[in-house]
Amino acid sequence: MKIDTNYIADMFLKLVQVPSPVGYYSELNPVLEDIAREFSLTVQYDNKKTAFMKLEGENTDKTVAVCAHCDTLGLMVRSIDGDGMLKIRKLGGGCLANMENESVTVRTRDGRTYTGMLICRSHSVHVFPDTHTLERNEDTVRIILDENVHSKEEVEALGIQNGDIVFVDPHCEYTKTGYLKSRFIDDKGCMASCFAAIKYLKDNNLKPKYNVLFVFPYYEEVGMGATYLLEEVEEFLAVDIGLIGPDCAGNEHSVSICAKDAVGPYDYEFTSKLAEYAKQEGCKYAIDTYFSYGSDANSSIKAGNNMRIANIGPAVYSTHGRERAHIDGLENTAKLLAAYLLKG
Ligand SMILES: [Zn+2]
Incomplete structure (x- = not known):
């Protein structure tokens, strides 16, 4: 099976530039519609703007779902300080220490955008004795706008108000050696692998074994992703990042199959089936358990859907920070996914 790795990389580089922090779907959904059109697919939405794409199977009696979440970590304006700095709240479980000094964009509700930088209150080693030690949290981190503003009133005059959404720059690089260094590989790397698997089927005129509902939700990072599905689904495969660490067998070149996470075990037979398919396709893979992770x-299933679940994805370094993955891991993820689509 030959997966187009240039397509995966290009798709990731495209998706990661479109801001989509938790609950912000306005810019990415039109891009998904363009991608769907290239595959002669259409996009349907539920009321909270989860995007769905359906592929018809050889056997149309059964539907399986494959899900990669669109939402990324982000921030929201909490309040405006008297000196014109912005206090923030996190959207999802990002590591603020890791976001320090990153460029950000504040989007007002009337569509104006302003860039700035996320800084620690004790931002400079030359000035503050606690720069090295101060914990970076919602109380110690601020946004300094790239505008000549020094008071709350001047910031308000820009149209900025509490509850404005903040995009964190993805800070993306793709090295000649195949490493992706970027925020939001979780889960845009997995979205790219999903589209590469669809492309493989389309390029080779192959139909999936069963109907497939591709699901692209916007609330995974706050534990509410894919709570509603458009139709009856028997199996649900989450394509989400794998982890790298002392107890994990996965690495950046393999596809990780998650057997258990912080919520509980994934379906025993479904998980075993995926490991078997990985073996048959010659994919480098690892089965792992995750301590602090959900999908x-x-x-x-917590929302009441009646189905078996499993979880696969490329293993990624420094998750929920500026992450690193290798194109091999994304390729193996696409390959295992394509095998699952074809074999059922
Ligand atoms: Zn994720």
Whole structure:
């Protein structure tokens, strides 16, 4: 099976530039519609703007779902300080220490955008004795706008108000050696792998074994992803990042199959089936358990959907920070996904 790795990389580089922090779907959904059109697919939405794409199977009696979440970590304006700096709240479980000195964009509700930088209150080693030690949290971190503003009133005059959404720059690089260094590989790397698997089927005129509902939700990072599905689904495969660490067998070149996370175990037979398919396709893979992790799959069954769940994805370094993955891991994820679509 030959997966187009240039397509995966290009798709990731395209998706990661479109801001989509938790609950902000306005810019990415039109891009998904363009991608769907290239595959002669259409996009349907639920009321909270989860995007769905359906592929018809050889056997149309059964539907399986494959899910990669669109939402990324982000921030929201909490309040405006008297000196014109912005206090923030996190959207999702990002690591603020890791975001320090990153460029950000504040989007007002009337569509104006202003860039700025996320800084620690004790921002400079030459000035503050606690720069090295101060914990970076919602109380110690601020946004300094790239505008000549020094008071709350001047910031308000820009149209900025509490509850404005803040995009964090993805800070993306793709090295000649195949490493992706970027924020939001979680989960745009997995979205790219999903589209590469669809492309493989389309390029080779192959139909999936069963109907497939691709699901692209916007609330995974706050534990509410894929809670509603458009139709009856028997199996649900979350494609989400794998982890790298002392207890994990996965690495950046393999596809990780998650057997258990903080919520509970994934379906025994479904998980075993995926490991078998990985073996058959010659994919480098690893089965792992995750300590502090959840996915669209377990939020979806918690919401009452009656189905078996599993979870696969490329193993990624420094998750929820500026992450690193290798194109091999994304390729193996696409390959295992394509095998699952074809074999059922
Ligand atoms: Zn994720």
